Amino acid sequence: MTLTPLPNAADGDVAQRLRGGQWNSEGFGPVTAWPNALRQTVEILLAAAFPMFLVWGPERRIIYNDAYRSILGAKHPYALGRSFWDVWPEVRDQIEPVIDQAFAGASSFFEDLQVTLERDGRQASAWFTFSYSPIPAEGVVPGALCVCVETTSAVMERAARQESEHTLLFLDRLTKGTSALPSADAVMRRTAQLVGEHLGVSVCAYADMDEDEDGFTIRGDWAAPGSTSIVGHYQLADFGQLAVANLSRGLPLVINDNLAEIAPHEAATFQAIGIGSTICMPLVREGRLRALMAVHHKGPHIWTDREQALVREVTERSWAFVERVGAQAELRSREEELRRITDAAPLLIAYIDQERRYRFVNQAYQDWFGQPREAIQGRRVEDLLGEAYTLARPHLEAALAGERVTFERRLDYPVAGLRDVQVDYIPRRSPAGEVVGVYAVTADVTKRLEAERALVQSEARLRLATEYAEVGLWDVDEINGLLFWDDRVRAAFGVLPGTPVSMRDFYDGLHPDDLEATSKAYAAAADPLQRAVYDVDYRTISPQDGAVRWVSAKGRGVFDETGRCVRVVGTAIDITERQRLSRQLREESERVQLALEAGAIMGTWVWDVAADRITGDERFAQAFGLSVDDCRSGLPIATAFGSIHPDDVERVREGRQASGRRQVRT
Numbered sequence: 051m052t053l054t055p056l057p058n059a060a061d062g063d064v065a066q067r068l069r070g071g072q073w074n075s076e077g078f079g080p081v082t083a084w085p086n087a088l089r090q091t092v093e094i095l096l097a098a099a100f101p102m103f104l105v106w107g108p109e110r111r112i113i114y115n116d117a118y119r120s121i122l123g124a125k126h127p128y129a130l131g132r133s134f135w136d137v138w139p140e141v142r143d144q145i146e147p148v149i150d151q152a153f154a155g156a157s158s159f160f161e162d163l164q165v166t167l168e169r170d171g172r173q174a175s176a177w178f179t180f181s182y183s184p185i186p187a188e189g190v191v192p193g194a195l196c197v198c199v200e201t202t203s204a205v206m207e208r209a210a211r212q213e214s215e216h217t218l219l220f221l222d223r224l225t226k227g228t229s230a231l232p233s234a235d236a237v238m239r240r241t242a243q244l245v246g247e248h249l250g251v252s253v254c255a256y257a258d259m260d261e262d263e264d265g266f267t268i269r270g271d272w273a274a275p276g277s278t279s280i281v282g283h284y285q286l287a288d289f290g291q292l293a294v295a296n297l298s299r300g301l302p303l304v305i306n307d308n309l310a311e312i313a314p315h316e317a318a319t320f321q322a323i324g325i326g327s328t329i330c331m332p333l334v335r336e337g338r339l340r341a342l343m344a345v346h347h348k349g350p351h352i353w354t355d356r357e358q359a360l361v362r363e364v365t366e367r368s369w370a371f372v373e374r375v376g377a378q379a380e381l382r383s384r385e386e387e388l389r390r391i392t393d394a395a396p397l398l399i400a401y402i403d404q405e406r407r408y409r410f411v412n413q414a415y416q417d418w419f420g421q422p423r424e425a426i427q428g429r430r431v432e433d434l435l436g437e438a439y440t441l442a443r444p445h446l447e448a449a450l451a452g453e454r455v456t457f458e459r460r461l462d463y464p465v466a467g468l469r470d471v472q473v474d475y476i477p478r479r480s481p482a483g484e485v486v487g488v489y490a491v492t493a494d495v496t497k498r499l500e501a502e503r504a505l506v507q508s509e510a511r512l513r514l515a516t517e518y519a520e521v522g523l524w525d526v527d528e529i530n531g532l533l534f535w536d537d538r539v540r541a542a543f544g545v546l547p548g549t550p551v552s553m554r555d556f557y558d559g560l561h562p563d564d565l566e567a568t569s570k571a572y573a574a575a576a577d578p579l580q581r582a583v584y585d586v587d588y589r590t591i592s593p594q595d596g597a598v599r600w601v602s603a604k605g606r607g608v609f610d611e612t613g614r615c616v617r618v619v620g621t622a623i624d625i626t627e628r629q630r631l632s633r634q635l636r637e638e639s640e641r642v643q644l645a646l647e648a649g650a651i652m653g654t655w656v657w658d659v660a661a662d663r664i665t666g667d668e669r670f671a672q673a674f675g676l677s678v679d680d681c682r683s684g685l686p687i688a689t690a691f692g693s694i695h696p697d698d699v700e701r702v703r704e705g706r707q708a709s710g711r712r713q714v715r716t
Contacts, residue, residue: 074131290316449475544592
């Protein structure tokens with residue numbers, strides 16, 4: 051059938067189908083006979099940019115807008131006018147009580163509700179934030195309006211972040227639980243237990259390879275209650291061609307179900323020791339397969355990327371520790387003699403390994419750093435030297451690469467303070483010629499260089515964001531009045547990449563309405579008494595094209611020992627799109643609310659504040675004695691309200707002005 055056009059409905063695919071009869075209108079009847087509540091709600095949702103649909107009548111039939119089509123996918127246009135349960139039968143048990151509650155007159159709201167939907171021919175989990183509101187009409191509730199948004203991507207991203215955080219917390223717990231253990235065997239035993247319990251596997255084991263790279267010995271494992279230890283000697287070839295091919299090339303062996311994935315005689319080797327699925331990570335050093343670490347389930351198990359990544363990370367960490375223990379044993383026999391000699395020297399003498407950790411320091415280090423040598427040995431160079439490490443780092447890296455390095459620098463030590471030093475880095479090589487560490491000899495030459503001292507400062511700017519985080523960095527040198535922006539911050543202010551900037555550029559680029567609040571926030575962050583967190587959202591105006599952008603900035607002041615603010619550093623994010631979406635949502639919500647409130651009394655109308663024109667529906671025209679066509683096409687607001695009684699004119703004018711001010715603020 052051909053429908054009477056919906057005069058106030060926005061044009062779009064759904065609206066065209068409703069007007070052209072290309073939908074299942076059974077249960078709704080002709081548009082001309084629709085009750086006002088149904089017609090008005092349909093016009094509202096068709097005009098909305100947010101996904102919406104209404105459920106109507108005892109059969110729970112639905113009409114939705116174009117924004118909802120992305121949620122329906124291939125179910126559109128079949129779903130238009132159909133019963134909700136014909137469209138989404140898979141969620142009936144979960145959603146029917148919610149809809150019934152709305153038809154009973156009660157609203158509801160759900161955030162990130164998980165449902166299982168049939169999409170592309172398969173069941174898939176999805177998450178939605180939505181609300182159901184009753185549509186009252188003449189004392190009953192013939193329908194309900196649902197405003198919804200799919201949050202599947204956001205929920206899954208949040209779950210991924212939580213999973214990543216969970217893994218990092220475990221790795222931190224693993225490090226703390228093994229770092230103080232006295233031997234490599236103790237570390238591996240504790241590691242196997244923690245990994246096995248964390249992953250919930252039946253067995254976690256570690257093994258050393260024989261020289262022929264076929265035989266291997268599982269020298270330790272952890273077995274869950276009900277599982278059997280698999281310690282012993284084995285042949286890699288017995289576990290199948292895949293095991294040999296992958297592990298000998300340094301690739302992990304991942305089997306989800308050995309009965310289904312490998313030959314029966316190969317699976318039998320696994321089954322004989324109670325293994326149905328496995329991850330086995332190889333450790334290859336100098337081109338040779340040296341060791342293995344593995345986790346097993348008794349039965350089939352689909353190993354996730356997270357589980358594989360965790361086993362890989364633990365394998366590398368654990369064996370790195372084992373190798374480090376070996377290196378420490380080699381050094382221990384020489385330390386005592388070296389200590390007696392070096393403690394008598396008026397120099398700072400240390401030995402640093404390839405991991406940039408102190409393995410030996412002499413007495414002078416205790417005096418310079420105010421810590422016992424036992425607290426220094428084992429620490430990373432960068433942790434002990436602090437900011438002084440930035441200048442020493444390239445020289446140390448060159449020495450660890452095999453070059454003997456001598457340099458003079460003025461360095462700021464955490465306890466000793468500013469010192470002019472002459473440093474010699476002398477590489478130490480293994481019998482095979484590899485550089486295994488560096489001897490560091492440091493002489494205090496402050497007095498000799500005092501007359502020619504030139505201040506050398508080196509600061510490592512704060513890196514709070516990665517390339518993919520889209521976070522800009524800024525840094526203000528309060529002492530010298532210098533401003534640093536990276537190109538992301540420049541872009542947020544409409545400044546070309548690489549262009550030099552100053553604090554004047556910052557303040558000139560702020561929107562006038564945000565200048566005062568932003569300036570106060572910055573002053574509070576730099577104030578030694580307040581030391582407030584700089585956390586402010588403001589608008590910028592591009593000097594290039596006048597474009598207005600929204601920026602969210604955070605930062606903190608850095609204060610010296612006297613309390614003086616020397617720097618203010620922080621981050622900035624372009625939130626223009628987020629602000630636009632937020633504003634659009636508020637405007638849509640307000641229009642819907644205004645239309646509902648007005649429609650419940652007499653008629654609906656829309657005032658274009660900028661043009662000072664008003665459009666209205668048929669009932670509005672009748673109420674004010676106006677032409678229906680004029681009201682639909684728009685007419686000056688003075689004409690529209692010309693029939694108002696003189697006694698009411700002033701009150702209506704004040705109401706219009708108040709409404710206009712609210713729109714401007716929005």
